[in-house]
Amino acid sequence: MDPRLTLVVISSCIALCLGCTKELSVGELFYGSVIETKSSPSAKHCQILCTYELRCAIFTFSNFKCELKRDDSGAIRAVSSSIISGRSLFSCAAEKKEACFRDEYSQVAFKDKPYQTVRTTNEKECRSKCDNDPLCSFYTFYKSSAQCELKFWNLLPTAEVLYSSTGNLVSGYSSKLKLNINAKYNCLSIQSKGYLLENDYFDYTYSGAAFTVEHCQTLCNLNPFCRVYAYRTNGHCRLKLIKDSHTQGAKLDYVISGLRQTDCKPNFVGKKTTATT
Template sequence: MNPRLTLVVISSCIALCLGCSSRLRANTEIEGKRFETKGSPDAFHCQTLCTFIKRCEAFTFRSREFKCDMKESAKLDKFKSVPGSISGETMRNCPYQKPCFTQTYRGLAFTDKPYKSVRLGSENDCQTVCKRDPFCSFYTFYTSKRRCDLKFWKLVPTVERGRMEGLISGYSSKLRLEIGRGYQCGSLQYHDYLMEGKWWNYEYNGFAFNVEHCQTLCNLNPFCRIYAYHIEYKLCRLKVVQDKDKKMIHKKGYISGPRATSCRISFNWLDQTVDGYFYSRREEPTPSPSVKECKTLCDNNPRCNFYTYATEKYKPNAKECFLYYDRELPSPTVVADNSAVSGLP
C-alpha cells in the first residue's frame, strides 16, 4: 500500500464523513503505550476505531500488516520514522457524525469466517447483497470464483456486569434495531434444561437482563443456533451445534431454546435496568436526579451505549450518572489478495 496515496484517500474521506480535519503522518509511528491491536484495511478505518474507544488517544496503522495499534499515554509531538506506518490522533473532539465505511478495497480480502457465501456476477452485486442483509457488516468478493462472502460483526454490544450496592445500570434505547417483519420472535423454551453444543466465541457470552435479551443476542447472530440463559446469574451463552449432535441435559436454573428466524426481533429489554455496574470504560460522572434522567442523558448522547446511575446507597449525596462511550466497530482480519475486492457497506 502506498502511504502517499493512502493519505490522499483518507483525508478526503475524513472531510466528507466526519467534517473534521485531522493530521495524519506517513511513515511515522507515534510514541505511546499500545493497549490493543485490531485488524484494519486502512488508516482512516484505524483512526475511526481509535475515535470510538475512550481509552485511545492516538494510533499507528501498519499498512504492511494491516494492523491498527491503539495507544494511550501518547506523546502527540513525539514520532519516529517507520516506513509503511501512518500515525494520527483520535477525532473524539470533532463534531460527532456516524462513521461511514463505504470505501471498497481492491486487492484485499477479509478472511473472517463467512456466515453465508453466494455466487454473484460482480463486486457491485456483492456489495448490494451485503447492504440489504441486516446481519452483514463487511464482505469479500473473489473475482475469479464469482463468490461473495458475507461477514458478521455483532450488532448489539455485550458487557460484563459487576455487583455493587447502590449502582443501577442499563442500555441506551438507541441500540433498538428494526430487524425482521411480522410477528414478534418467540421460540420453544426448555426450563431447567441445557442444550449441549460447542460454545461459540466467549466474547458473545455474558450478561443479559433476561431470557428475552439472551434470545435477541442469539437471533442477531447468524452463527448462533442455541442460547442458554442462567436466571440467577443473568448469564447468556450462545452455542453453535448441528441438529444431529443436539442433546438435552437437566440443568437447574437454565432456560434454553433455539434461534428464532423469520420474525420481528424484540428490543423491549432495552427498557430494563439491573443492580450493579458494567465493566467498560466510562466518562467522568454527571450530576443527575434520577435513573430515568440518567438514561435520557445516555439516549441523547450519540456516543453513549450504556449508563450506570449511582444512588445515595452507593455514597452519600451521590446521584451521579456515568456514561459508557465505547463502540465495537467492525474490525476485519485483512490480507493482500489480488483476486479479491472487499468492503464495509
C-alpha cells in the same frame, strides 16, 4: 473510581484539548502505551477503530496492523512512509459526523469465515447483497470465481485482514454500519434495572468490558445474533442469543438487563459514568 474509567477520562480529556484532528501523519510514529493491536485494512479504518475505543487517544497503522494507544505524550519519531499515525476523532463528535465504512479494498481479503457464499457478477452486486442482508457486516468478492462471501463480526467493526497479491478480489463493509459518536438512541430504551434474565448471565457468548449500560446495549445492537444483554455495575457486559426474549428474571441489585433494540440504529453512546462494585 475504577482505574479503567480513569484512563478513559484522561484519554478523552487529552483528545478534547487537542481539538478535532482528522489528518493522518504519514511516516511518523506517535508514542503511547498500546492498549490493543487490531487487524485493519487501512489507516482511515484504524482511525475509526481508535475513535470507538474510548481509551484510545492515538493510533499507528502499518501492514494491516492497527495499534490503539491510550496516551498522547506528543513525542513523534520520523519513520518509513509505510507507517501512518493519527488521533482519535472522539473530539469531533460535535459535528455529528457518521463513521461509515464505504471504502472498498482491492487485493484485501477478510479472513473471517462466511456464513453464506453466493455468486454475483461483480463487487457492486456483492456489496448490494451485503447491504440488503440484516446479518451481513462485511464481504469479500473473488473476481476469478465470481464468489461473494458474506460475513459478520460479533462486536466492533474489525475483521481479520489477509493480503493477496493476485489482485482478483475486493473487500468492503456494509453501508448499514453507520455509528454516531455521542449520539443518543432514537427509540425507547428497554431495560430492567436489578433484574437478570433467568439462566442467562453465566452462559453468554461474549463477556467483556463496557463503560456504561448504553455501551453494553450498543454491543448487543451491533451483534446480529444478540437478543439479550446484561450489564453489571462493575463494568462487565455479557451478550447472548436466546430464542425466547420474554423469559422470567431473577432479582439482582447489581445487574441491568435488556432486550436487543431491533428497530433502532446502533448508535454509540460515549457518556462515561463511575462504576461501583
